[in-house]
Amino acid sequence: MITEAKATSVIPISDQITMRGRRNGRNGDSNKLAEEDRPAHGWFRFVLSYPPHLVRHYLEEFGMKPRCRVLDPFCGTGTTIVECRKNGIGSVGIEANRMAFFATQVKVDWSPNPSRLVEHAEAIANSARERLDKDGITDAPGVSRGPRRDLLTLSDERKDLLLADSISPLPLHKTLVLLDEIERQRSPFYDHERLALARALVFQISNLHFGPEVGVEKPKADAAVLAPWLAGIREMAVDLAQLSRRPSASVDLHYADARDMAHLLHARSIDAVITSPPYPNEKDYTRTTRLESVLLGFMHNKMDLKSLKYRLVRSNTRNVYKGDGDDVFVADNVEIQRIATEIERRRIEMGKTSGFERMYARVTRLYFGGMARHLAALREVLRPGAYLAYVVGDQASYLRVMIRTGKLLADIAKSLGYELVKIDLFRTRLATATREQLREEVIVLRWPGVKSVRIATTNGRKINGKRKSLRHNH
């Protein structure tokens, strides 16, 4: 538990590592999934999600007890939510990407009977195998005698959404047959069966690789589909047997936009926030989850993709739109304006003229403006005295201009009335372009509470329908 004296003092950025979970002091180990954490966390997870031990560290430090409610407003594939559930602590998750939201939902549903789940999945696999056999196709890669023509495939509209060659025709055919069988034999295990397929798709069936950005490797002609899927189901069943013995805890999940969230939750109902929002680093989370989003039917066409991108904090130049206006919320932030101006100056100096390069300065302003909007909206739902941990990284992706994300977010938070408790260093990594050490940090804040929260920008723009001030009023 953070003591009151410590909480009110500002601890300067230091190189002290406070994570108990770090092993051997090696950076690479600090966000790996430890063997003992695999149950539920391992069912599906973003590559480079923060590790469960980091969540445990802050649950303990913030003194979270079973009756408390912890919010992750950018919950992704649910590391915070799963860890709270495992520790019997109530949680609330918000996520705007349907696929990641689905993964979190399934990862906290420990109700399926493990042996029935396996029996059901085996029956599905048998039906799928029979259908494949009829066409001379075997699950084991490279031994099919069957047709290379008339394979099941996706509509052109859906295919256009995929990264080129992210899945080869034969594995795609097998996957579509399996999906069809899961659909036909729909049961209470439906969601778990589909999540297990999403995981097998990304890591075994597809041609995707993560380094850590998603890319496509040399397409493989064939891949097993039923075998890795069943292996994943069996792993889930072993986990379920263990997880069902844990105490229950409330979980409340919202498929929504964290910049516009006050209406989702009761005032003063949240005791702590543990989260990792996007950073302004050109990472496109919709690409990371594209294949499984399309195959599981969460995205059918370009409009679906656009409306997903529209709900996300602007963190890359591929999700910036004409009417975007979050930049007004940092219009009077001198440091953010300086950085954006510097990026634009460098762009002109370096003669970079592509549409994306022209967008670097704008996305930087939109990103911090979006996070300001989120932090402003959040205040209404926090209990006075609530602690918050935001895991963010420095970036130098825009023409090598250094963006100290953590420091800037901490400054925005302070201008909104939050107290900065400390900034913990989570890990560092070397930026290949600049050879500089980039910090990944945990910004620890405290919401002191106020009698009435008024939120408005200096130029009078409305947030959440009310005229509000981004300045904090006591």
Ligand SMILES: C[S@@+](CC[C@H](N)C(=O)[O-])C[C@H]1O[C@@H](n2cnc3c(N)ncnc32)[C@H](O)[C@@H]1O
């Ligand atoms: C760094 S990831 C979080 C990873 C997460 N800690 C986990 O365990 O998987 C950031 C997440 O924020 C989500 N996101 C981006 N903008 C959002 C918004 N406006 N509202 C809610 N979620 C958003 C992204 O879809 C992504 O899943």
